[in-house]
Amino acid sequence: MGTSERKEREKERKKALILKSAEALIFEKGLDNLNMDEVAERAEVSKGSLYSYFSSKTEIVLGICNKATGMLSKEISEVLTKDIPGIEMVYSIGATFLNFVRAHPEFFRSMRFFDNLKDTDQLSESDYIELCQSNINTSFTSMVRAIQVGMQDGSIQSSYDPKELAVLLWSTSHGLVNMAYLHQNTPHFQLLEKNNIDMNSLFEAYMKLIGCGIATEGDIVHDDLKLIFETEKK
Amino acid sequence: MGTSERKEREKERKKALILKSAEALIFEKGLDNLNMDEVAERAEVSKGSLYSYFSSKTEIVLGICNKATGMLSKEISEVLTKDIPGIEMVYSIGATFLNFVRAHPEFFRSMRFFDNLKDTDQLSESDYIELCQSNINTSFTSMVRAIQVGMQDGSIQSSYDPKELAVLLWSTSHGLVNMAYLHQNTPHFQLLEKNNIDMNSLFEAYMKLIGCGIATEGDIVHDDLKLIFETEKK
């Protein structure tokens, strides 16, 4: 009869509509001020109906996080298609991440919300947790691949364990990017201002520091870094 | 007369008592589940009274953050008194930070809460914000000092700007330490488990990576790292 399939599609359409409304509200007022009554109003459904599509506010934010991590992992994956040495892929992935957070701070916030979920939140009942984890894993795998490419093409030292190195670059770049987020979005974060440090040059210094540690001789100094960096900014 | 001074002392004593109660509750139930009624009950004051000492829940958490950042900055400052090369001071500061977060995850949480304050929170009216900022600045200054010591004693390359390098180490170690926090405290964070990576060896790899970037020839490989590391763990 095809009725149930149509219903299923209709349901997905409405979930998407609700997520779109929530996303709009988050961009307008910030993730902290997201309000379920307002989401319902914006999506033109009743509160009860809203809760039949999303079991909790957390679930909605995870829906946003799914979109965020999906976008980011797609952008990061695209780096791997470039015809450049592995070490530059690593640089480019870092720049992609930084630019993503600058362009979409609230998406980044939803990602941190995901990171900080406690088991007390309805962890296992969520449809989106697995999707988010999968997206993040895709990004992480891209990082591992870039490192492996670099080891293959000789631009990255083969002495490291690719996965360990990937985790290291992953966590340190998170730290740097989080600082960029704080610098841009929280007014009382003054560390960069106070010390007259420009985020872009800090990022270049990070690349250089990493380069010294992992690149092979010829690739240590990455002269085009600034160029890549501006390109990434689209 | 001395009455007003006694009152002042009495007031401080009571604030400290309330903070102590809040701290106990945070350790028992986590920062997310901190409840003002329970704080009042634990501190044996009424809710109204509680609010005459602390203007908001945020203010209490900032009070905790003040203690946390104070403890950390003290521990970090002590590293500078050691008779070791600057590069090892840098390593030791990192290890101190990591061990602090492992030992006091809820304190670290309060520090992140501070980081993420929005201007919509009563930012300027807080007594503790300045104290927290000052504590953090003390820690940061210790890092700058360690780098300067290293440049003086020849264990760290002088080609870097000490402050920029300090910010870089600050933010990247935050990233690493945050990952350690997530690994230890959020069950669905599986990146390390999935890739069979041990946090301690990851930290050593971080030290090595930094070492390659900033140390002078003789100090690049830091053989005693593991030793220092265990010592730090107290």
Add this chain to the structure above:
DNA sequence: CCCATTTATTGACTTTTAGTCATTTTTTGA
């Protein structure tokens, strides 16, 4: 096309918790 049954929608209601304030109690000092 009708109507019984299932499915979806509604919004008033409950619950929780931060924060307030009129009232009461305690302290102060002349």
Add this chain to the structure above:
DNA sequence: TCAAAAAATGACTAAAAGTCAATAAATGGG
């Protein structure tokens, strides 16, 4: 001793997440 000031109280308000009995809409067999 007692009036005024300061501190303490807890019942109350407000805001927002989440629930559910009642209602409306869709479905599909006869």
